[in-house]
Amino acid sequence: MFTFCSDPSTLPDWQWMACYLTTGSHMALYRSVLVVLLLLALAAPLALGMGFLGALAVRAQSRLVRLPGLAYVSMVRGVPDIIFFLFVPLAIDQGVEYARHRLLCPDWPDPVRQGNDFIVCPAAKMPLATDPAWVHDVWGFSLALFAFALVFGAFAANTLNGAMAAVPRAQLETGEAYGMTRAQTFRRILLPQMWVYALPGLSNLWMILTKATPLLFLLGIQDVVFWARELGGQKTGHYAYAHPDWRVWYFLGVLVFYLGLTWISQKVFDRLMARLNHGQATAGGEALRKAAA
Amino acid sequence: MNTCAESFETLILRSLGREYGARLLPSGLDITVCDQVALIASGLIWNVYFAVLALSFGFVLATVVALGKASPSAWLNRPARGFIFLFRGSPLFVQFFFVYEALVLLPRAGVTLGEITVPTQWMMRAWAGALFVLFLNTSAYTAEIFHGALASIPKGDSEAADAYGLTGWRKFRRITWPTMLRLAWPSYTNEAIFLLHATTLVFFSAFPAWQQMGDALYYAQYFAAQTFNPFIAYPLVGLYFVLMTLTVIGLFGIVNRRLNRHLPRAARARFRFRPQYIR
Numbered sequence: 143m144f145t146f147c148s149d150p151s152t153l154p155d156w157q158w159m160a161c162y163l164t165t166g167s168h169m170a171l172y173r174s175v176l177v178v179l180l181l182l183a184l185a186a187p188l189a190l191g192m193g194f195l196g197a198l199a200v201r202a203q204s205r206l207v208r209l210p211g212l213a214y215v216s217m218v219r220g221v222p223d224i225i226f227f228l229f230v231p232l233a234i235d236q237g238v239e240y241a242r243h244r245l246l247c248p249d250w251p252d253p254v255r256q257g258n259d260f261i262v263c264p265a266a267k268m269p270l271a272t273d274p275a276w277v278h279d280v281w282g283f284s285l286a287l288f289a290f291a292l293v294f295g296a297f298a299a300n301t302l303n304g305a306m307a308a309v310p311r312a313q314l315e316t317g318e319a320y321g322m323t324r325a326q327t328f329r330r331i332l333l334p335q336m337w338v339y340a341l342p343g344l345s346n347l348w349m350i351l352t353k354a355t356p357l358l359f360l361l362g363i364q365d366v367v368f369w370a371r372e373l374g375g376q377k378t379g380h381y382a383y384a385h386p387d388w389r390v391w392y393f394l395g396v397l398v399f400y401l402g403l404t405w406i407s408q409k410v411f412d413r414l415m416a417r418l419n420h421g422q423a424t425a426g427g428e429a430l431r432k433a434a435a
Numbered sequence: 436m437n438t439c440a441e442s443f444e445t446l447i448l449r450s451l452g453r454e455y456g457a458r459l460l461p462s463g464l465d466i467t468v469c470d471q472v473a474l475i476a477s478g479l480i481w482n483v484y485f486a487v488l489a490l491s492f493g494f495v496l497a498t499v500v501a502l503g504k505a506s507p508s509a510w511l512n513r514p515a516r517g518f519i520f521l522f523r524g525s526p527l528f529v530q531f532f533f534v535y536e537a538l539v540l541l542p543r544a545g546v547t548l549g550e551i552t553v554p555t556q557w558m559m560r561a562w563a564g565a566l567f568v569l570f571l572n573t574s575a576y577t578a579e580i581f582h583g584a585l586a587s588i589p590k591g592d593s594e595a596a597d598a599y600g601l602t603g604w605r606k607f608r609r610i611t612w613p614t615m616l617r618l619a620w621p622s623y624t625n626e627a628i629f630l631l632h633a634t635t636l637v638f639f640s641a642f643p644a645w646q647q648m649g650d651a652l653y654y655a656q657y658f659a660a661q662t663f664n665p666f667i668a669y670p671l672v673g674l675y676f677v678l679m680t681l682t683v684i685g686l687f688g689i690v691n692r693r694l695n696r697h698l699p700r701a702a703r704a705r706f707r708f709r710p711q712y713i714r
Contacts, residue, residue: 220677222632229669390536
C-alpha cells in the first residue's frame, strides 16, 4: 500500500501498523464489511416485500390464499431461525439441482440419491463446475440472501398484519363514506396510515436483521467473522507480519462495528418515528402536539 | 446398522459424554432414522441446561441492573445503561467469539492469586464459557424488560405503599417487585423462548463440542452433513423446538396465573407471542 512497506521487519511501530492494516487480506476484511452492508441493503427490502405479500395473504378472504399465508407466517414461530439458515440454502440447492437434472438429463440411468450421496448429471450442477469463481460466490450469496428474506419476511408479515389491523376502523369507514372501492380504500387510506403502527415493529426487525448478519459465516460466506478469525490467529515468522494471537482484538473491532450500526439505526428510527407521528391520533402524535404548543 | 431399541439405548444420553453411550457416533451408511431421532433428542439436554441456568442466574442480575437503570443516581444508572446497550446492541454470535478468544488468552497453567492457583481450562468449555455469555446476554434483555415494567407500575400502588408506611426493602419486596414481575411476565415469557432458541448458537460459534458432546442442532448438522440429506434432521430438530416452546409457554403460564391471582379476570395480563427473534 505505502511505499515504505517493502520490508516490514525493519519498520518502526506506527508504520508497521499502517502497513499491516493495509495488506491484501485486510482489504478483503474491509470488503467483507461491504458484503454485510450489501446483504442488509438487499435483504431488508426483499423481506419487506415478502412480508407485505404474506400479510396480504393472511388477510385475504379466500381460504385458498389465507391458509398458505398463515402457514408461512407461523412457520418461524417456535423454531430457532438458525435452523432455517442452515436448512433453506441446502434444501434449495438440492431442489434446484434436482429440477435441472430432471429437465436437462432425462436419460440419466442412475438414481440421484445413492446411499448418502446426491449425484446429478454434470450439466445440472448449480453452478456448473466450469463456471468462474465469482459465479459460485454470487450463487452462495443469493442462497443466503433468500434464506434471510424468507425468515425475515415471515417476521415482517406478522408486524405488517398487526399494523394493518391497528389502523382505526373509523378512518376506513370515512373512505367508504366517500364511495371508494375496497381497493381504493386500501391504497389511499390503509396503506399510508399503517406505517406509523408498523414502524416500531419494523425498526425492531431491522435491529434483529442487523444482528443476524454474522450468521452469514455459517453459510460459508467470507464475512467479517470469517476474516476476523482468519487474520487474528497467531502468525509465525513465516509470515511477513508476525504477531501473536490477536483474535480477541479483531472480535472487539467486530463488536464495536455492530454496536455502531445499531446505534446509528436507533437514531435514524427515532427521527423517522417523529416524522410519522406528526399529526397522527396516537400517543406519540399527542406528545408532539403538546411539545409544539 | 442399529436396531431402533439399540439406537435409543446407546444414543439417548450420548450428549453427556462417551461414558453414557456409544463411543463413536453413527456415521455414513449406518445412520438410521431412529439414530437421528435419539441423538438429536439427546442434544436437547444441553439446550435445556443452558436455558434453565442462564435464565435463573440472569433473573437475579436483571433485577439488579433494572433497578440500577431506574435509579436517579448517575453512578448506578450509567453502568446499567452501558451494560444493556453493550449486550443488546451487538450480536450474540459475536459475543460468543469475543468472550471465547478473551478466555483463550488466559494462561494455561492457571491464574495465581496469592496462595491459590485458579485453573482456567474449564472456562473455555462450552458448559461454563457459553453459559456465562448467555447469562450476561439474557440479563441485559431481561433488565430492559424489567425496567419498562418498573416504569409502568401504577402510581396508586406505590402511593398506597407509602400511605401504609412501607419503605425501603419492605416496600420493594411486597409492592414494587411483585408488581414489576406481574407487568413484565408476558414479555419475559418471550425472552425465555428466545433464549432457548439462542442456545442453538453455542456450538456454531467459537466453543468447540468437546468429544462430540453437542446440542440438538449440532447433531442435526452432523447428520445433514453425513447423509447429505437435510430433509430429516432439520425438520426433526425444528419439531423438538416447537414442543419445547409450547412447554415453556405452559410453564410460564402457570406462574403468570399465580402472579395475577388477586386481579379480576378482565384485568389480567395475557401472554402474547411477540417476536424478539435473534440476538
